[in-house]
Amino acid sequence: MVSLDNFEGLLQYESEYIDYIAKKHCLISGEKIATPYLMSSAMCVQSFTAIPLSEKLKIELEFLGVLEFERKYKIELWEQIYYHLVSFFALKGVLKLN
Numbered sequence: 001m002v003s004l005d006n007f008e009g010l011l012q013y014e015s016e017y018i019d020y021i022a023k024k025h026c027l028i029s030g031e032k033i034a035t036p037y038l039m040s041s042a043m044c045v046q047s048f049t050a051i052p053l054s055e056k057l058k059i060e061l062e063f064l065g066v067l068e069f070e071r072k073y074k075i076e077l078w079e080q081i082y083y084h085l086v087s088f089f090a091l092k093g094v095l096k097l098n
Helices: 007-011 013-020 055-064 067-074 076-092
Strands: none
Touching: 013 076, 055 067, 067 076
8 A cells, every 4th residue: 555645655646647647537528538737836746736627728727727617616626636636545555545
């Protein structure tokens, strides 16, 4: 088991995590997505900020910015990222949920 304290151990899951997100449907429209959207973050490996958004909504997010996009669609993108990360690492057995 990889410890969440062991950051290098988590990096081995990057491409697998992108594949996991790519199989999801758009958070808002429910459409099948082509590729995940990667949120910008200086504090995190960018692959782990992937969220499933349709191509149209990715463009809208870039145009509006995160705060306005979240207001419009009543969604918290970082909360969704956290949810998908926890789900993925729990499925992998890396994270034990009580």
